Amino acid sequence: MARIGYARVSTLHQSTDTQAQRLRAAGCDPVREEKVSGKSVEGRDELSAILDFIRPGDELVVVKLDRLGRSTRDVLNLVHELEEKGAALRVLEPEFCTAEGTGRILVTVLGMVAEMERTFILERQRAGIEAAKAKGKYKGRKPSVPVERIRELHEGGMGATAIAEALGVSRMSVYRALKPEG
Secondary structure (H helix, E strand, C coil): CCEEEEEEECCCCCCCHHHHHHHHHCCCCCEEEEECCCCCCCCCHHHHHHHHHCCCCCEEEECCHHHCCCCHHHHHHHHHHHHHCCCEEEEECCEEECCCHHHHHHHHHHHHHHHHHHHHHHHHHHHHHHHHHHCCCCCCCCCCCCHHHHHHHHHCCCCHHHHHHHHCCCHHHHHHHHCCCC
16 A cells, blocks of 8 residues: 655645655655645646556655646536545644545535635635725736836737737736736
């Protein structure tokens, strides 16, 4: 039986070091790490690699369930895929394993809690942005394209595709820059 560790953080400036150390201390070898959002299983190459090579009797191990995913459906689908392969999910905090009956109950409940937590985070973020906008302190991020230059070229008769090619930006960026403010 192999214990395969999976460490995940949401952004590039975060570190997986603490998770990886805990997973190795729990007997995981290998430990796969990635820096990508947990809101979906899409684009999570390390997790996909684990699911490709996990074998009957193996365990996928995560420090906390929210490191596996923030969507109850995604987490339950991953657990189902593991069970189909004869493998199990082990979570270190709180400690449980889906190979046991109580583990299946806990994965469902904690998966729902993780999803609710994500919803609360998004609501707090949205409220904070609205409050900052009301105070005139939030203008959004600065444009990453030369908006004034795009407008000049457009007023000079150049089309969106030609502007995009000339400035090395996407057409969507050109359209956004040409969109009336307000």
